[in-house]
Amino acid sequence: MLLDGRTVTIMRVGRSYNRTVARLTLADRDVASEQVATGRAGGRAGSASPTGARARL
Numbered sequence: 001m002l003l004d005g006r007t008v009t010i011m012r013v014g015r016s017y018n019r020t021v022a023r024l025t026l027a028d029r030d031v032a033s034e035q036v037a038t039g040r041a042g043g044r045a046g047s048a049s050p051t052g053a054r055a056r057l
Contacts, residue, residue: 009025
């Protein structure tokens with residue numbers, strides 16, 4: 001299961017382009033950091049792309 005009884009927290013940290021910017025944690029782990037670490041997101045602008053991401057384009 002995706003959540004498997006763990007706690008999800010959404011904390012608004014600001015606004016950008018008239019949209020809410022938030023930090024999402026799942027069981028006290030930052031979801032964005034986990035996505036970058038596992039190659040599911042590219043991270044900050046200018047960072048190295050995830051392994052194999054360019055090959056899949």
